[in-house]
Amino acid sequence: MITFFRIATVLVVSLSPVAGIAQYRAEDEAKVMAFMARIGRDDAVIRSLEVKDDTIRVHFRDGGMLLHSLLSPTLVMYSNYKETKEASRRSMRESPRFSATQMEERAWSFLPEGESRSGWRVERAMGFVAGYGERCGNYCFELAKLNQGLPSAGDSLTITLDGYEGKVLTFSQLTGFEGGDPPASTIPIEEARAIAVRALDRIEHAETRGWIKHEWAAQPPTWSQRYVVSGGGSRGPYSDPVVAEWPKRMRLRWVFRGPGGEVGIDAETGAVCYVGLMMDAGADKTVRRPLSRALQPVSGSRSDEEDRSYPWLWGLAAIPVALGAWLVVRARG
Amino acid sequence: MRAWILLSFVVAAVCSYAQSTGPFCSVPAGGAPMPHYFYSTNNHISGNAMVGPTDERGPRYFVYACLKVGGYIVDEYIHILGEPQPMSIGGQATFDSTVFGNGTQLVVRFEAVDSYGVVYEAQDSAPVKNKIGLAQVDEWNGYSNTDGIEETRLAMQNLGWDTHELSTADWDPVDLRTLFTGSGIYHVATHGLITQHLTDNWDDVLAEPDLLFPYFPNYVDWRASINGNGYPPHNSTDIPPVTFAFLDACHAGTTNAFNSILLPHMTSYGEFVENMCLIGYWGSVFVAGHSSAAKLLFSDMREGVTAWNARAYFLYANWQRWIANNDDLHVVRIDSWDNVVNADYEMRLWGDPNTRIRWVYTGDEYLADEGWFR
Numbered sequence: 001m002i003t004f005f006r007i008a009t010v011l012v013v014s015l016s017p018v019a020g021i022a023q024y025r026a027e028d029e030a031k032v033m034a035f036m037a038r039i040g041r042d043d044a045v046i047r048s049l050e051v052k053d054d055t056i057r058v059h060f061r062d063g064g065m066l067l068h069s070l071l072s073p074t075l076v077m078y079s080n081y082k083e084t085k086e087a088s089r090r091s092m093r094e095s096p097r098f099s100a101t102q103m104e105e106r107a108w109s110f111l112p113e114g115e116s117r118s119g120w121r122v123e124r125a126m127g128f129v130a131g132y133g134e135r136c137g138n139y140c141f142e143l144a145k146l147n148q149g150l151p152s153a154g155d156s157l158t159i160t161l162d163g164y165e166g167k168v169l170t171f172s173q174l175t176g177f178e179g180g181d182p183p184a185s186t187i188p189i190e191e192a193r194a195i196a197v198r199a200l201d202r203i204e205h206a207e208t209r210g211w212i213k214h215e216w217a218a219q220p221p222t223w224s225q226r227y228v229v230s231g232g233g234s235r236g237p238y239s240d241p242v243v244a245e246w247p248k249r250m251r252l253r254w255v256f257r258g259p260g261g262e263v264g265i266d267a268e269t270g271a272v273c274y275v276g277l278m279m280d281a282g283a284d285k286t287v288r289r290p291l292s293r294a295l296q297p298v299s300g301s302r303s304d305e306e307d308r309s310y311p312w313l314w315g316l317a318a319i320p321v322a323l324g325a326w327l328v329v330r331a332r333g
Numbered sequence: 334m335r336a337w338i339l340l341s342f343v344v345a346a347v348c349s350y351a352q353s354t355g356p357f358c359s360v361p362a363g364g365a366p367m368p369h370y371f372y373s374t375n376n377h378i379s380g381n382a383m384v385g386p387t388d389e390r391g392p393r394y395f396v397y398a399c400l401k402v403g404g405y406i407v408d409e410y411i412h413i414l415g416e417p418q419p420m421s422i423g424g425q426a427t428f429d430s431t432v433f434g435n436g437t438q439l440v441v442r443f444e445a446v447d448s449y450g451v452v453y454e455a456q457d458s459a460p461v462k463n464k465i466g467l468a469q470v471d472e473w474n475g476y477s478n479t480d481g482i483e484e485t486r487l488a489m490q491n492l493g494w495d496t497h498e499l500s501t502a503d504w505d506p507v508d509l510r511t512l513f514t515g516s517g518i519y520h521v522a523t524h525g526l527i528t529q530h531l532t533d534n535w536d537d538v539l540a541e542p543d544l545l546f547p548y549f550p551n552y553v554d555w556r557a558s559i560n561g562n563g564y565p566p567h568n569s570t571d572i573p574p575v576t577f578a579f580l581d582a583c584h585a586g587t588t589n590a591f592n593s594i595l596l597p598h599m600t601s602y603g604e605f606v607e608n609m610c611l612i613g614y615w616g617s618v619f620v621a622g623h624s625s626a627a628k629l630l631f632s633d634m635r636e637g638v639t640a641w642n643a644r645a646y647f648l649y650a651n652w653q654r655w656i657a658n659n660d661d662l663h664v665v666r667i668d669s670w671d672n673v674v675n676a677d678y679e680m681r682l683w684g685d686p687n688t689r690i691r692w693v694y695t696g697d698e699y700l701a702d703e704g705w706f707r
Contacts, residue, residue, distance in 0.1 A: 067649045081641045081686040153671035170677050181373045228671045229659045237621050258461050276670040279583045332616040
C-alpha cells in the first residue's frame with residue numbers, strides 16, 4: 001500500500017503542484033542529490049525519478065542511474081554507462097593520469113560517515129587496464145567492513161573511478177548491517193575441517209559427492225573465518241536444521257573451500273551452515289572432468305586425456321633427438 | 334513526422350535537373366542493397382522517390398509519402414501549403430523485428446504521391462530471423478534455483494523469438510554449434526573456465542582457437558563459418574549474429590576472451606559493437622541460485638530495458654534478496670557463499686551497454702516514442 005502511494009505521489013506531483021505531496025518528492029530528490037554530492041556528482045541533472053518497491057530509481061541526463069533503497073540496511077547503487085564507455089575509449093590512446101595509490105586513497109575517502117579506515121579493509125583492488133570494455137580506463141576497489149577485526153559479510157563499498165578525471169563511474173554501497181559479538185568459544189580448526197569434510201556426504205548426487213571428496217582428500221581445502229548473518233528461520237543448502245532456529249544475527253563461521261565447493265561451519269557450535277557447489281569446472285584437466293562422470297572409468301569411452309595425448313607429437317619430438325645423435329656419431333666418425 | 338530526409342531542391346537549376354532524371358522510386362533508398370534478413374531490434378529501412386519530368390502542366394512535387402514495414406506506416410510526409418515543394422523525397426526508420434513472427438517475409442514499401450496525383454511505389458522484402466538458443470548442463474534442469482534456461486524461455490516466450498533448447502543429456506559441441514547458428518539471443522548455462530566452457534558430455538568449447546590444437550571447436554571459427562563474408566545483415570550466409578549472449582558459467586567474464594561470440598563485432602549499418610553484448614561472470618559461481626540471474630535479466634530485457642540497466646537492476650535485486658535472507662537459495666553468489674553478486678565487475682558486460690532485445694534500439698536507455706520503431 002505504501003508503495004502504491006509512493007508511485008501515485010510521483011505521478012501526481014508531475015501533474016499537480018500540491019504543496020503537501022510535492023514535499024514528499026522533494027525529500028526523495030534531496031536524498032538523491034545529497035548522495036550525488038557525496039560522490040562528487042552534484043552537477044547531475046535528474047531526467048526521471050520514480051519510487052517503486054521501496055527504491056528510488058533515478059535516471060540522469062548524463063547517462064547516470066541511481067537505485068537508492070528506502071529500507072535499512074540501506075543499499076545505494078550508481079552507475080554511468082556513458083562515462084564508463086568514454087574512459088574505456090580514452091584508455092586506448094592515453095595513459096592514466098592517476099596512479100593506483102592515488103585512486104585507492106580517493107576510494108577510501110568515500111567511506112560512510114562516522115566510519116574509520118581501521119574498521120575496514122580493501123577486499124579487492126583492480127588496476128588500470130587499457131582497451132575496449134567496461135573494466136578499461138578505470139580503477140576499481142571493493143572495501144568491506146570488519147567485524148571484531150575479521151572479515152564480515154555486511155557493510156561494503158565498491159567503487160569504480162575514472163583513470164583520467166577521477167570521476168565516480170560506478171558506486172555500490174551497503175550500510176546499516178549490525179555487527180555481531182565474538183563467540184564465547186570457538187571450535188578448533190581441525191575439528192571444523194573434519195566436520196566440513198564429513199558434510200560433503202550430504203551431497204545427494206553420488207558421483208559429484210565422490211568426486212569432491214576425492215579432490216578434497218588429495219588437495220586439502222583452504223580455510224578462512226568470516227562473520228555472517230545466520231538464523232532467523234533460514235539456512236543454506238545441506239545445513240543442519242538447528243541453523244534455522246537461531247535468532248537472526250551475525251555469527252562467526254569457519255569457511256572451507258576446495259575444488260567444486262565450499263562448506264561453512266559455525267565457529268561456536270560446529271553446526272554445518274551450508275555446503276555450496278560451484279559452477280566452476282576447476283583449474284586443470286583432472287579437475288575439469290565431469291562432476292557427474294568424474295569417477296567413471298576412462299576406458300571404453302573417449303576421455304579428455306585421450307583427446308589430448310597426441311602420440312604423434314612424441315614422434316615429432318624424436319626427430320631433433322635423432323638428428324643430434326646422427327650428427328654426434330658422424331662427427332666422431 | 335519523424336526522421337524525414339527531406340531533399341527539397343529549391344534552386345531552380347537543381348529542380349530542373351531532378352525533373353530531367355525522374356521519375357524514380359526505390360526501396361531501400363537510392364538503390365542500396367536490401368538487407369538479406371531482418372533480425373533483433375536495430376533494423377534500418379529506407380525508401381526514396383523523385384518526381385517525373387515537367388510537362389505542360391508545369392513542375393511537380395510530392396504532396397505525400399510514406400514508408401511501411403509489414404503494412405505499418407513507420408515514416409510519413411504530408412505536404413503543407415507554403416512549405417518547400419519537394420521534388421525528391423525519402424523516408425527512413427529503424428525498427429524492432431521481434432514484433433513480427435520469426436520466418437515472416439517482411440515487406441518494406443515506399444509510396445509517394447505527386448502534385449498531379451501520380452503514385453510512385455517500390456517495395457522489397459526480407460525474412461525475419463529471430464532465434465533464441467538455450468543450452469544447459471542436464472543435471473541442473475528441473476530445479477527452480479538451478480534451471481536458468483527455463484527462466485529465459487519463460488521470460489521470452491510469445492515475443493516473436495523462436496526458441497531452441499538443448500536441455501537433454503549429453504549434448505556435445507556439434508549440437509551446440511547447431512544451436513548457436515543463427516541465435517540472436519544465446520544463453521548457455523554450464524561449467525566454465527576463463528577461455529573455455531564445457532558441454533554436457535564434458536567436451537571443451539574454446540573462446541578462441543588453440544594455437545597447438547586449432548581443430549578444437551571454438552567460437553572464432555564458428556562465427557567465421559556461420560557469418561561468411563560481409564557484415565550482417567548483408568553477410569554471405571544470410572545468418573544473423575548474436576545480439577545478446579549470457580554465458581552463464583564460471584569465469585566467462587574474467588577476460589574478454591568470449592567476446593568472440595559476438596564476431597564480427599560490426600554490422601553494415603552501425604559502429605563497432607552496436608546493439609550486441611555479452612554478459613559473463615568474473616569468478617566461480619555457485620550452482621544453487623544461479624538461475625535467478627536469467628529470471629531477473631530477461632524479465633527486464635523483455636520489457637525493453639537495456640542490457641546495462643537490466644544488469645544494474647539484477648545486481649540491486651540480488652543484493653536486496655540477500656540482505657533480506659543471507660541463505661536465500663535464489664541468490665546468485667560468486668567465489669564464496671557469503672559473497673553475493675552485486676558489483677558490475679562480478680558480472681561483466683562486454684559490448685554495447687544499450688543493447689536491447691525487445692523494442693527498437695535507440696542508442697540509449699530510453700524507449701522510442703512508438704516503442705517498436707523510430
